[in-house]
Amino acid sequence: VLCFPxxxxxxxxxxxxxxxxxxxxxxxxxxxxxxxxDKLCAEYILPTAFDPRLKDAVAAAVAQAARDSGVA
Structure with missing residues (x-):
């Protein structure tokens, strides 16, 4: 759920x-x-699926990794 979109x-x-x-x-x-x-604690180790930053942060990192690894 966190990574797929x-x-x-x-x-x-x-x-x-x-x-x-x-x-x-x-x-x-x-x-x-x-x-x-500063937010990391036993109850909060991953962002929620509703975090508005999630999709864009993952997409940017994955796109760069695709370019760097030669599949893009």
Missing amino acids: GIFRAAMDVRASDINDAMKIAAAKAIAGLVTE
Whole structure:
């Protein structure tokens, strides 16, 4: 739920020929990066699926990973 909209948006935007491990790792890192250290606690380790920053952050990171890994 957290990664799929951003991964598919990026794959379509850059016309990626594949969704590879580099893209999946980029998505995970983008998601993790949305939780700042001052907000991090036992109850909040991942952003919610309704976080408005989520889709765009994941899409940007995944698109860059697709370009960097040569599938875009």
